[in-house]
Amino acid sequence: MNFFDRLADRIETADSVVSVGLDPDMDRLPDVFHGYDLPRFAFNRRIIDATHEHAAAFKPNAAFYEDPDGWRALEETIAYVKGKGVPVLLDAKRADIGNTTRQYADLLDPDANTGADAITVNPYMGRDSLQPFLDTEGAGVFILCRTSNPGGADLQELELAEGDLLYERVAALADTWNEHGNIGLVVGATTPEELEEVREQVPDLPFLVPGVGSQGGDAEAAVEYGLADDIGVVNSSRGIIFAGENAARDEQDADRFASAAGDAAKRLKRRLNQYR
Numbered sequence: 315m316n317f318f319d320r321l322a323d324r325i326e327t328a329d330s331v332v333s334v335g336l337d338p339d340m341d342r343l344p345d346v347f348h349g350y351d352l353p354r355f356a357f358n359r360r361i362i363d364a365t366h367e368h369a370a371a372f373k374p375n376a377a378f379y380e381d382p383d384g385w386r387a388l389e390e391t392i393a394y395v396k397g398k399g400v401p402v403l404l405d406a407k408r409a410d411i412g413n414t415t416r417q418y419a420d421l422l423d424p425d426a427n428t429g430a431d432a433i434t435v436n437p438y439m440g441r442d443s444l445q446p447f448l449d450t451e452g453a454g455v456f457i458l459c460r461t462s463n464p465g466g467a468d469l470q471e472l473e474l475a476e477g478d479l480l481y482e483r484v485a486a487l488a489d490t491w492n493e494h495g496n497i498g499l500v501v502g503a504t505t506p507e508e509l510e511e512v513r514e515q516v517p518d519l520p521f522l523v524p525g526v527g528s529q530g531g532d533a534e535a536a537v538e539y540g541l542a543d544d545i546g547v548v549n550s551s552r553g554i555i556f557a558g559e560n561a562a563r564d565e566q567d568a569d570r571f572a573s574a575a576g577d578a579a580k581r582l583k584r585r586l587n588q589y590r
């Protein structure tokens with residue numbers, strides 16, 4: 315089954331377009347988790363248990379796992395999320411020459427431990443650098459288009475000789491590359507005007523919209539423009555998983571931390587659903 319059909323099913327079942335970002339910064343994990351063999355997995359497991367009923371997807375960002383223990387934690391996390399029947403979107407922002415990307419595409423191999431349902435990729439090296447991902451027909455491929463960070467404009471808003479902006483060209487190309495119907499775009503909620511514009515340009519592509527919560531992005535615009543036929547996800551990472559940090563650090567315990575994350579995911583779900 316196509317990734318976006320699976321995502322649509324999950325959105326309907328959970329009545330949610332929330333993507334819960336699993337970015338388990340070791341410096342911010344409550345002390346109790348540091349006693350485990352795999353602290354990041356122990357933490358994620360509690361967060362997943364507390365939030366999955368409100369999640370359309372989980373999005374682990376590979377940057378938080380790129381060491382030997384981290385990679386094991388990522389594998390365990392992906393397997394655990396899959397066990398809950400929720401799609402996993404691996405935020406890896408990969409792409410390279412074809413021969414190398416073929417290795418990266420193993421991240422989407424359903425038989426591998428890291429077999430994610432979808433991945434984020436960087437279009438900068440062009441179509442062939444993405445082809446192995448795109449050829450994994452059952453997997454979703456979210457192409458960075460207009461990112462949420464302050465420097466997103468440095469390159470993405472450069473005007474091309476033909477008059478369009480670089481991120482607009484990325485959106486147009488992505489639309490033409492979408493032979494298997496498995497492409498989505500990453501467009502941040504921090505630039506709602508660009509979000510609206512990309513939506514007008516490519517009405518049928520689902521978006522992954524990061525930047526609500528900690529980055530202060532526009533939740534209403536994220537839903538209004540991020541979804542194509544009610545398919546797409548709006549991600550919050552720190553705003554959900556570290557919601558329990560408001561308690562004094564020595565008062566933190568795993569239960570309270572997890573339940574604060576569950577409440578934050580539920581609140582975001584309700585808020586986003588107001589605009590669907």
Ligand SMILES: O=C(O)c1cc(=O)[nH]c(=O)n1[C@@H]1O[C@H](COP(=O)(O)O)[C@@H](O)[C@H]1O
Pocket residue numbers: 335337375405434460461462463500501502524525526527528529549550551552553
């Ligand atoms: O590809 C992404 O998910 C992404 C793209 C983008 O433009 N901005 C962005 O914040 N992200 C990721 O989305 C997550 C946002 O985290 P929070 O700011 O904590 O909600 C991080 O994992 C970022 O790496």
